[in-house]
Amino acid sequence: xxxxxxxxxxxxxxxxxxxxxxxxxxxxxxxxxxxxxxxxxxxxxxxxxxxxxxxxxxxxxxxxxxxxxxxxxxxxxxxxxxxxxxxxxxxxxxxxxxxxxxxxxxxxxxxxxxxxxxxxxxxxxxxxxxxxxxxxxxxxxxxxxxxxxxxxxxxxxxxxxxxxxxxxxxxxxxxxxxxxxxxxxxxxxxxxxxxxxxxxxxx
Amino acid sequence: xxxxxxxxxxxxxxxxxxxxxxxxxxxxxxxxxxxxxxxxxxxxxxxxxxxxxxxxxxxxxxxxxxxxxxxxxxxxxxxxxxxxxxxxxxxxxxxxxxxxxxxxxxxxxxxxxxxxxxxxxxxxxxxxxxxxxxxxxxxxxxxxxxxxxxxxxxxxxxxxxxxxxxxxxxxxxxxxxxxxxxxxxxxxxxxxxxxxxxxxxxxxxxxxxxxxxxxxxxxxxxxxxxxxxxxxxxxxxxxxxxxxxxxxxxxxxxxxxxxxxxxxxxxxxxxxxxxxxxxxxxxxxxxxxxxxxxxxxxxxxxxxxxxxxxxxxxxxxxxxxxxxxxxxxxxxxxxxxxxxxxxxxxxxxx
Numbered sequence: 001x002x003x004x005x006x007x008x009x010x011x012x013x014x015x016x017x018x019x020x021x022x023x024x025x026x027x028x029x030x031x032x033x034x035x036x037x038x039x040x041x042x043x044x045x046x047x048x049x050x051x052x053x054x055x056x057x058x059x060x061x062x063x064x065x066x067x068x069x070x071x072x073x074x075x076x077x078x079x080x081x082x083x084x085x086x087x088x089x090x091x092x093x094x095x096x097x098x099x100x101x102x103x104x105x106x107x108x109x110x111x112x113x114x115x116x117x118x119x120x121x122x123x124x125x126x127x128x129x130x131x132x133x134x135x136x137x138x139x140x141x142x143x144x145x146x147x148x149x150x151x152x153x154x155x156x157x158x159x160x161x162x163x164x165x166x167x168x169x170x171x172x173x174x175x176x177x178x179x180x181x182x183x184x185x186x187x188x189x190x191x192x193x194x195x196x197x198x199x200x201x202x203x
Numbered sequence: 204x205x206x207x208x209x210x211x212x213x214x215x216x217x218x219x220x221x222x223x224x225x226x227x228x229x230x231x232x233x234x235x236x237x238x239x240x241x242x243x244x245x246x247x248x249x250x251x252x253x254x255x256x257x258x259x260x261x262x263x264x265x266x267x268x269x270x271x272x273x274x275x276x277x278x279x280x281x282x283x284x285x286x287x288x289x290x291x292x293x294x295x296x297x298x299x300x301x302x303x304x305x306x307x308x309x310x311x312x313x314x315x316x317x318x319x320x321x322x323x324x325x326x327x328x329x330x331x332x333x334x335x336x337x338x339x340x341x342x343x344x345x346x347x348x349x350x351x352x353x354x355x356x357x358x359x360x361x362x363x364x365x366x367x368x369x370x371x372x373x374x375x376x377x378x379x380x381x382x383x384x385x386x387x388x389x390x391x392x393x394x395x396x397x398x399x400x401x402x403x404x405x406x407x408x409x410x411x412x413x414x415x416x417x418x419x420x421x422x423x424x425x426x427x428x429x430x431x432x433x434x435x436x437x438x439x440x441x442x443x444x445x446x447x448x449x450x451x452x453x454x455x456x457x458x459x460x461x462x463x464x465x466x467x468x469x470x471x472x473x474x475x476x477x478x479x480x481x482x483x484x485x486x487x488x489x490x491x492x493x494x495x496x497x498x499x500x501x502x503x504x505x506x507x508x509x510x511x512x513x514x515x516x517x518x519x520x521x522x523x524x525x526x527x528x529x530x531x532x533x534x535x536x537x538x539x540x541x542x543x544x545x546x547x548x549x550x551x552x553x
Contacts, residue, residue, distance in 0.1 A: 032431045035496035041438025042492040046484060048439065049446035054476070064470070072481060079485060096435040191482060200489045 032092075036084045043083075044096050047076040066173065067180040074145050074184025075191060081137045082192050082201050087127050090144060094119040111151045118147030134192065138185050145181035149174045228406040235402040248402050442491075449487065453480055 051069040058065035081089055098112045122144035130136020156170040195201045235247060457479050 034434070034499050035493075037431060037434040038438055038496045038499065039489075039492040041435035042442055042488050042495070044435060045439040045442040045446055046488045048443055049450060050481060050484060053447070053450050053480075057476075068476070075481065076485070079489075083489065092431070092435065095432065096439060099432075099436060100439050187477065191485060194482070195485070195489065198486070200486070200493075 032086075036086060036089070039084055040080065040089065040093050040096060043076050043080040044093055044100065047073045047097070048100065050076070063172075063176040066176040067183065070145065070177040070180030071184040071187070074141060074181045075188045077141045077144070078138055078184070078188040079192060079195065079201075081126065081141065082134065082195075085132055087123055090123055090126075090141070091116060091119040094144075111148075111155050114151035114154065115148050118144045118151065121147070134189070138188060141188075142181055142185045145184070146178060149177045149181075152177075231406045232399075232403045235399045244399065244402070251402050251406055438495075446484070446488075450480070450484065453483060 050072045054068045054072060055065045058068060077090060077093065080093060094115055095112070098115060122140035125143065126132060126136050126140040130140065153167075153170060153174055156167055192201060231247075231251060235244065457475070
């Protein structure tokens with residue numbers, strides 16, 4: 001057993017009570033590997049950062065910025081699913097994204113159950129119906145994005161069901177999201193091909 | 204929205220406890236959900252856009268907000284009570300319906316104070332005296348740079364424009380416009396979600412840009428026991444600020460090539476956004492992910508060995524802040540009740 005004294009800045013390994021670990025136990029057959037968790041976290045951070053910057057570049061909250069933001073998130077999810085070929089990646093990524101939104105913006109927690117359900121359905125489609133093929137991944141992520149928009153509309157309907165005319169702005173704000181998901185599905189295969197060529201994604 | 208300073212390095216202010224900052228951001232977002240009038244939301248959005256908030260110096264914030272409140276109250280008092288026959292003829296003898304509606308749309312404590320002149324003047328005098336005390340002690344001079352950095356003028360210019368726009372849209376007052384169709388009313392009220400999201404985004408920037416990754420990691424380590432959830436969340440919060448800084452470098456590289464990342468450029472040349480921003484960042488992220496994962500595995504870190512023992516979540520000051528926040532929230536909700544306001548108006552008469 002080897003005692004590791006250097007660590008990431010968020011660890012307090014100077015404490016003598018830190019458990020000793022074996023250098024060979026980098027991942028286990030069951031459960032998530034560190035590499036997969038790190039990739040999910042980093043791609044989630046990238047999606048957040050790119051979404052934030054694109055909204056700032058495109059002049060705040062408008063249909064174009066909403067479309068581009070959803071497009072970026074769709075592309076990131078498709079690349080992530082190609083990178084980490086495992087059941088539950090999208091579900092975990094969606095959960096991490098919603099919790100991040102909740103921690104830093106107090107949003108996204110109400111629609112979390114429906115969004116998780118959509119991600120789970122997408123995973124089932126990708127793994128068991130599509131057999132992890134590239135087209136199945138793209139279709140699965142597209143279905144998940146559409147499910148998320150539907151979940152948001154359901155939440156709006158719950159708030160405005162007495163006066164459905166007030167849902168019109170919500171519909172206007174959801175349409176760019178669906179368009180963005182569609183654009184993301186069109187652009188993602190090209191990026192995946194480039195990443196595969198650069199050996200960042202393995203077949 | 205204020206420009207995003209993604210090339211500046213994050214700084215930690217004196218108000219640096221991660222649980223307290225998280226509570227502050229959550230309280231601000233919840234307050235934004237609670238407010239339901241355009242002027243109040245606009246005022247809160249502008250308050251959270253102050254550049255000084257990014258440095259999260261609580262004493263600086265108190266001073267800036269205090270000065271803003273003083274100036275706002277002086278403006279309200281001037282509009283409401285200045286006996287000018289030409290300009291303020293409509294509000295002679297008291298606040299007019301438009302101004303009164305504006306005052307009523309402020310937080311209930313401010314509205315209550317503005318409806319009672321003597322109490323209003325006493326509170327104003329106390330705030331002014333504290334501001335003068337800070338000035339005499341020399342505690343404002345050093346921060347004057349932040350104050351005059353455009354924040355004050357920008358705040359009041361935007362607030363004034365927002366108020367004028369809201370009043371114009373409502374035609375006569377700041378209440379629901381009469382004679383408008385439901386669609387027209389919904390278009391007016393669709394401004395509110397945008398303002399709420401602006402408030403949340405500003406508060407998110409405060410937390411992300413001023414919190415060291417170690418503080419957030421310690422906070423998450425105490426809340427979340429599942430490592431399969433804790434690791435990605437920690438990575439997201441740790442690298443979000445780093446990615447924003449990298450995007451700043453990409454932006455500068457594009458500027459060198461005389462490509463300004465503006466909305467017109469993005470519309471006319473969308474390939475710049477794709478090839479110049481998204482694709483390089485994706486490559487960079489995957490490279491970073493592989494390197495980070497390899498470094499963690501080389502150090503022998505596994506799920507079972509991470510973050511042991513768990514640190515304490517709340518200290519005494521955090522508990523005190525939470526209790527104070529809950530008390531303020533309860534008082535503000537209680538004061539919003541018409542019955543309570545009527546009762547207080549009967550009991551406290553000047």
